[in-house]
Amino acid sequence: MTLLIDLIGWAGAATLLFAYVMASSSRMAGDGMPYQLLNLFGSIALMISTAYHTAWPSTILNAVWAVIGVTAVTRMVTARSRKKALNAS
Secondary structure, eight states: OHHHHHHHHHHHHHHHHHHHHHHHTTSSOTTSHHHHHHHHHHHHHHHHHHHHTTOHHHHHHHHHHHHHHHHHHHHHHHHHHHHHHHHHO
C-alpha cells in the first residue's frame, strides 16, 4: 500500500511541475482549463500522499490548493455554460 501511495504522490508532484513549466514557458495558459485541471489533479494526489504519511502542513496546503482548483474549474464550467446558453438564445 505504501508503494502505491508514494507513486500517487510522485505523480502529483510531476503533474504540478509539468503544469508550472508549461505555464512558465508560455506553452499553456495559466488561466486555462488544462492548467487548472493539472493543478487540481496534482494537489489531490499530493494531498493523499502527505495525509497517508501524516505530513499535516503539506496535506492542508494541498487541500487548500485543491479547493482553489475546484473553484476555478467550477467557475470556468459555469461561464462556458452561460456563454452556450446565450449563444443558443
